[in-house]
Amino acid sequence: MSATRPDTGHDAADPGRRRSGQLESQIITVLTDAGLALTPGEVRDRLAPRADVSYSTVVTILTRLHTKGAVIRRRDGRAYRYAAVRDAAGLVADRMTRLLDAESDRSSVLRRFVGGLDAEDEQILRELLRDKLD
Structure with missing residues (x-):
């Protein structure tokens, strides 16, 4: 198992790579802190100071979290709005x-x-x- 760098939470063997589940946790934290349902774009904007991540990556993670039952979603126009079920x-x-x-x-x-x-x-x-x- 590779060590992580405590200052960044990135894998020490590959400094550009996040630990498993780290982005999921960051997204859940964004949703929990928001206190309301957010679109993937709003999630990405709130992640921006902490993580350089694409819109499609946020959508993928939100979809996985929805499949796991960690977030709920509702249709809002052409997009979904997501809210955390758990912290x-x-x-x-x-x-x-x-x-x-x-x-x-x-x-x-x-x-x-x-x-x-x-x-x-x-x-x-x-x-x-x-x-x-x-």
Whole structure:
């Protein structure tokens, strides 16, 4: 697995390439922050300061997010307007759940995941589990 550069979120092996799911998260954040349904062009305009991305790429990502159920859309003239169903954290959590569901040996996957956590994340997980059990 390649490392990411913390300053940009880009893959260290290929500085021009985003991490998997990064653009999806950015688009969900734009939609969540907007608080209203946006067209792909409006999403692209709001992404512009953070990402150099084409209109067609935004449409592709929005279509994928719609297929996953992460955004809803409604027709507005010739275009669609999109609104977030979940925030970026919810999208990542859904992705993690899908990955876990795809494995038959869930125990091994979870063991390796927890084993790879840094001390701070491990403490957060312990607290979350303790809260859930209470």
